Amino acid sequence: MLKRMLLLLVLVLVVGIAVPNAQTAAPAAQSSKASDLLKPLQVKALITSAKTPADHIKLQRHFLALAARYDAEATEHADLAKLYRSNPGAHYPGNNAQQADHCDRLSELTLEGAKAARALASDHEKMAGAK
Secondary structure, eight states: OHHHHHHHHHHHHHHTTTOOOOOEEOSTTOEEOGGGOOOHHHHHHHHHHOOSHHHHHHHHHHHHHHHHHHHHHHHHHHHHHHHHHHOTTOOOSSOHHHHHHHHHHHHHHHHHHHHHHHHHHHHHHHHHHHO
């Protein structure tokens, strides 16, 4: 399970660079907010040293907040794709269909990152309860 978590963490960290803030509801009646996001060095330190339920809850909240950011980013890219498709007369580098496809792909990738972040949050929620 640790190997899976580390692999997902790498995916989440790589996809998560320069993503805007957002909020979402979290499982188990907890909510995440942008302030739950940790700095990359904090995440790495906690992953290697988490021992208490509080450590795992902190990581859970971080990954839920990260998933919310990714969901917002995915929505933004999907909206951009719709705009490119609805404005065929505009002149962009390449063409509008290529721009729309690019935005669709970014939306898909960011949704995958959100899914991975929620999986990590779930794993840490379980670890917090097992202590």
